[in-house]
Amino acid sequence: MEGSLGLHHITCVAGDPQENLDFYLGILGLRLVKRSVNQDDPATYHLFYADRQGTPGTALTFFPYPHLPPHRLGVGQAVEVALAVPPESLGYWEARLARYGRPLERGERFGLPALLFP
Missing domain, CATH: 3.10.180.10 (2,3-Dihydroxybiphenyl 1,2-Dioxygenase, domain 1)
Structure with missing residues (x-):
């Protein structure tokens, strides 16, 4: 970024x-x-x-x-945090997150490829 x-x-x-x-x-x-x-x-x-x-x-x-009770989205809240990694490492991170059973999808942020997960 x-x-x-x-x-x-x-x-x-x-x-x-x-x-x-x-x-x-x-x-x-x-x-x-x-x-x-x-x-x-x-x-x-x-x-x-x-x-x-x-x-x-x-x-x-x-x-x-x-x-705390489940969150509710509100005005002025950040709803997403992006962590930058070298683009060539996305395959590694995709495999690592899958190994831990984390749901994710490929997407794009700031014009760059990204892995999106909750």
């Missing part, structure tokens, strides 16, 4: 923290660079994933709340 300058990280609300770790750490292979608490709710984790250096634009963080 060349041209995306200035974005440091995206923070999402998630469900079960172990499922979050299993997916982002175990399946996608992101690095868990920090686990702290939500400053507004110290009983809740704040999970930080990023590259080794914490490079701006590589960080994705989560506040897991396992007992």
